[in-house]
Amino acid sequence: MAADSDIARAAEAVASGQGGRNPAVHLLSLSMTKVADGLIQPKLVLTWLLTALGAPGYLIGALVPVREAGALLPQVALAGRIQASDRRRVYWSLGAFFQGVAAFAIAVAVLTLEGAAAGWAVLAALGCLAVARSACSVSYKDVLARTVETGLRGRLTGAAATISAALVFAYAALLGLGVIPREPGVLAVAIAGAGLLWLVASMLFLTLDEPRRPDGAPDEMSGLSLSEMVAPLREDREFRHYIAVRALFISTALAPTFLVMLTGQGDGDTLGNLGTMMVAASLAAILSGFVWGWLSDRSSRKVLILAGSISAVALAAAAGWALVQDGPIGSVAAAGVIFVAQLGYEGVRAGRKLHLTDMDTGDRKVAYTAVSNTMIGVLLMAGGLFGLAADLIGPALVLAMLAGLSALGAVAAVTLSEVQRDADG
Structure with missing residues (x-):
């Protein structure tokens, strides 16, 4: 019920134009990227695909570590650069764009390769996707705080999470019922669809109206040595x-x-x-x-x-x-x-x-x-x-x-x- 309320209130705010176009941009962009995450899930989808393609276990077992570590390790290096910028939405947009490119690379690998070759290609593309994701992870909270007023932020992110969860659940149910064939080629098309969602979200996010930081305003990360x-x-x-x-x-x-x-x-x-x-x-x-x-x-x-x-x-x-x-x-x-x-x-x-x-x-x-x-x-x-x-x-x-x-x-x-x-x- 709380989730339904979040969606209703977020939709009302978007429809009424509260905060300009920024809330709608956030809601759409975040929903698309969360659906894309659900379509590519390394823990389940990519593991299933590489198992079906005959990739060795040591490559399959590396999927989650590469995905999670790649999204975490670059954050210290990126945080200072992003927080010193007045165009932080660009970093999120670039991160989403390269996640989309990496998703297309994964789809191509699944369609054209088998065995260890498929495993190495998917793993390499997933590593690129994870590094790109780190830019989105570091920059998003800052961009949200700069472009959406307090009191609406939680409703927007909560609504996006609920919408995306419902769509991914529907996709999973269709897979479970056999309406969508459980075949590598079909799942590769879904992963390519995830790539398209990331690319569209990347372009959309650039349309945010992001204010410039006042001259002399301190950065949270400024002055922090190693x-x-x-x-x-x-x-x-x-x-x-x-x-x-x-x-x-x-x-x-x-x-x-x-x-x-x-x-x-x-x-x-x-x-x-x-x-x-x-x-x-x-x-x-x-x-x-x-x-x-x-x-x-x-x-x-x-x-x-x-x-x-x-x-x-x-x-x-x-x-x-x-x-x-x-x-x-x-x-x-x-x-x-x-x-x-x-x-x-x-x-x-x-x-x-x-x-x-x-x-x-x-x-x-x-x-x-x-x-x-x-x-x-x-x-x-x-x-x-x-x-x-x-x-x-x-x-x-x-x-x-x-x-x-x-x-x-x-x-x-x-x-x-x-x-x-x-x-x-």
Whole structure:
């Protein structure tokens, strides 16, 4: 109901011309890019495609690390340049444009290549897409704050998220029902469609009416040396503990890849029902987002404990099932595990974001965020080794390892400090 209200109020603001054309530009651009994200999902769609094309496991296992790390690692380098610019919308537009180009490259690779060649080509294009995405990630909040008035921003981003989730859910349902054939060529066309959405959003975003910064206005990142950026690691024990917990919870982001790989083993129907798994993941995200946010407002530490435990149980169950029956798990069972694991992932994501937001960081919030993202980006690249392990010992044992890491993350979160909140929080 809250989502419906967000859409209704955002639509009313756009229709009434509140804030000029900027709200409409944001709503359309953000909705298109979020739909594009849903059509290309490395955890499910690209994993399914490379499995179908016979790519080796070490390349499939690298999809999520490359996608996530590529979007995080460049942020420190880009942040200062973007915040010093008066045309920040251009950086977002360029990021969207090159994501579109990279999506077209992925589609071409899927249509023309097989095996390791397809894996390397898709991985390279995905790396380019991720780096381009980092420019969008760093610049968007600034552009939103500069071009849309307070009180409307949350409604616009919430409406875009709801609209895109509904469209991706409909696409996944059509895949699950077989209305859209689950074939690499058809999915490549959908990925090309994602590329087109990014290109259109890129052009549209340039039409924003972006004000110029007053002369002499300070930049949030100005004057921060590298030594000052990494100072929290030396000085703040709680921050080091937080990064350790977040590092262990990388397992929740990596797990869906190996669940899809597990359904792709064996004879007969060599690949699980991609549509069913996408529906499960979408439902988990839609149903749990508000609940995890509400709980995180009360205790982000307890949310991390609970969400990590949920993920650990789900992954351990899938690994145990596959090992006991010595074969792949069915697509319906995999969808059930993905649903529960995605619940855990969404909880970890909500909890760790709010925990860092509410930590006592003085006036160094930007430094804390940038350092945290960069370190996790480095660790995610190392997470590609799990793909190599899947080739050597099988995805079931890798899932068991990831379940263990999730459990360790939940245990480590127990000793995080409880963030002080307002009396009504």
